[in-house]
Amino acid sequence: MEAIRLEFQPEIKAKILELLSSFSSDELKIVQEDPDFDENKRKLDIAYAKLKSGTAKFYTLEEVDVILEETISKYEN
Template sequence: METIRLEFQPKIKAKILELLSSFSSDELKIVQEDSDFEENKRKLDSALVKVKNGTAECCSLDELDLFLEEAISKYEN
């Protein structure tokens, strides 16, 4: 399947959905877009730039394990 993104005025939503409902579920699936998509995309693009230019903060698996153990023990009690 292919995916496209549509932007439309709210007043024509019913007409669009009526047209799309004429297709079977094998032919068309309506996927609701995440309302935070653009903000998440911006954050991820920013993080990717940092990874590519070498300014991202990274840690080893041992450091991550230690951090997670400390966080878990903090909230266990």
């Protein structure tokens, strides 16, 4: 299957859904988009730009383990 993203004015949503309902479930599946899609995309674009520019911060597994242990110990009490 292929996927497309539609943007439309709210007042035509009923007409669009009526048209789409004429197709069988084998032909068309309506998937609700993640409401946080735009925010997640923005965050990923920023992270990708940092990777491409070489400014991203990387950690070894040992460094992550130390960071996690310190964070956990702060909130244990």
